[in-house]
Amino acid sequence: MTQTIKAGIVGATGYTGVELLRLLAQHPQVQVAAVTSRGEAGVALADYFPSLRGIYPNLYFQTPDQADLAACDVVFFATPNGVAMQEAPPLLAAGVKVVDLSADYRIQDIATWQQWYGMSHASPEWVARAVYGLSELNRSAIAQAQLVANPGCYPTCVSLPLVPLLQQGCLKSGAPLIADCKSGVSGAGRKASVGSLFAEAGDNFKAYGVGGHRHLPEIRQTINTLQSGVADGLVFVPHLTPLIRGMHATIYLHTEAGVNPHALLAEHYQNSPFVDILPAGSTPETRSVRGANICRISVQQAPQSEVWIILSVIDNLVKGAAGQAVQNMNIMFGIDENAGLNITPLLP
Ligand SMILES: NC(=O)C1=CN([C@@H]2O[C@H](COP(=O)(O)OP(=O)(O)OC[C@H]3O[C@@H](n4cnc5c(N)ncnc54)[C@H](OP(=O)(O)O)[C@@H]3O)[C@@H](O)[C@H]2O)C=CC1
Numbered sequence: 001m002t003q004t005i006k007a008g009i010v011g012a013t014g015y016t017g018v019e020l021l022r023l024l025a026q027h028p029q030v031q032v033a034a035v036t037s038r039g040e041a042g043v044a045l046a047d048y049f050p051s052l053r054g055i056y057p058n059l060y061f062q063t064p065d066q067a068d069l070a071a072c073d074v075v076f077f078a079t080p081n082g083v084a085m086q087e088a089p090p091l092l093a094a095g096v097k098v099v100d101l102s103a104d105y106r107i108q109d110i111a112t113w114q115q116w117y118g119m120s121h122a123s124p125e126w127v128a129r130a131v132y133g134l135s136e137l138n139r140s141a142i143a144q145a146q147l148v149a150n151p152g153c154y155p156t157c158v159s160l161p162l163v164p165l166l167q168q169g170c171l172k173s174g175a176p177l178i179a180d181c182k183s184g185v186s187g188a189g190r191k192a193s194v195g196s197l198f199a200e201a202g203d204n205f206k207a208y209g210v211g212g213h214r215h216l217p218e219i220r221q222t223i224n225t226l227q228s229g230v231a232d233g234l235v236f237v238p239h240l241t242p243l244i245r246g247m248h249a250t251i252y253l254h255t256e257a258g259v260n261p262h263a264l265l266a267e268h269y270q271n272s273p274f275v276d277i278l279p280a281g282s283t284p285e286t287r288s289v290r291g292a293n294i295c296r297i298s299v300q301q302a303p304q305s306e307v308w309i310i311l312s313v314i315d316n317l318v319k320g321a322a323g324q325a326v327q328n329m330n331i332m333f334g335i336d337e338n339a340g341l342n343i344t345p346l347l348p
């Protein structure tokens with residue numbers, strides 16, 4: 001008999017929460033059983049999200065309730081940083097599997113996490129037991145995990161193309177490794193923030209976090225687990241673009257002599273349905289992944305230079321958040337990794 005997975009979502013009125021609801025609606029083995037919002041408790045899903053009318057007719061937002069969530073097989077935390085570290089441990093103790101979309105369990109070094117996130121960690125004992133959910137990197141550990149720390153959107157977009165090169169020790173030690181990244185505005189979440197207003201973000205383009213962004217230690221951690229002597233060369237600068245969803249990374253890197261990064265990436269990801277290495281000369285665009293759980297990557301050498309340029313695009317809400325979370329859930333439950341994720345990108 002096919003297994004039915006009962007899922008709960010904490011923070012279901014946010015952008016990643018509603019994206020989880022969209023993806024799980026077409027998942028053949030998931031029943032969404034509990035959805036929380038403190039602000040919208042008692043409101044029917046369909047009344048809050050017209051996009052979900054007719055899909056979840058009997059679901060209402062409820063205030064987070066440990067008993068209802070503990071009755072689920074898996075709970076997704078689509079909440080701001082600092083919530084899951086408080087609310088997930090009782091669920092984990094009750095045997096529930098947890099996928100945390102926030103950053104609470106991503107950084108193994110607690111002092112580093114506390115420095116970048118400006119709070120004291122409430123459940124450091126679970127950090128050590130969490131598996132970093134970059135699906136294509138940690139598939140076998142995710143399959144055994146009870147708690148998965150879903151990566152940040154920038155770290156997903158930057159790390160996926162670097163992983164095969166780092167695993168083979170191909171990046172030049174001590175050389176600059178520059179990740180010049182752009183994000184759509186939904187990356188900032190649904191919470192009110194002046195910078196995300198249409199009048200502020202529309203028809204505008206700007207860098208932010210130049211003096212240090214909290215995804216820097218996350219990308220460095222991945223690099224350091226795979227190849228030493230490389231992370232110190234990393235420069236990461238995020239930019240806000242007037243897109244609703246979409247993320248683009250332009251990565252400039254130096255390899256050891258004789259390495260062909262394009263061939264290496266193409267071979268590494270040939271059996272990974274959600275990572276697409278484009279033919280030589282192609283350029284990925286964010287709309288080619290809109291709404292889909294895909295990272296598209298191109299690799300080329302800068303003319304008359306030893307520098308390689310890697311372009312990587314994802315939808316920040318899908319492969320950068322909710323899609324990768326569903327992919328990780330599939331791996332954790334030992335079901336088809338593609339379940340619920342066979343989505344054709346929306347274009348134009
Ligand atoms: N947006 C993106 O592209 C990405 C986001 N992420 C991460 O995913 C998480 C969710 O992001 P996003 O969906 O954008 O955020 P939003 O601000 O859009 O939504 C946050 C949700 O959490 C709920 N919430 C807020 N505070 C609490 C609390 N103390 N306890 C319980 N629920 C709470 C809110 O509902 P209510 O207040 O009514 O309870 C709301 O439903 C964040 O940690 C974010 O950093 C990761 C990758 C990409």
Ligand SMILES: CC(=O)N[C@@H](CCC(=O)OP(=O)(O)O)C(=O)O
Pocket residue numbers: 081101102103151152153154183184185186187188189215238240
């Ligand atoms: C455009 C924008 O503001 N993007 C967010 C990244 C969202 C994300 O992935 O943040 P977490 O690591 O907290 O999950 C930012 O730069 O803070």
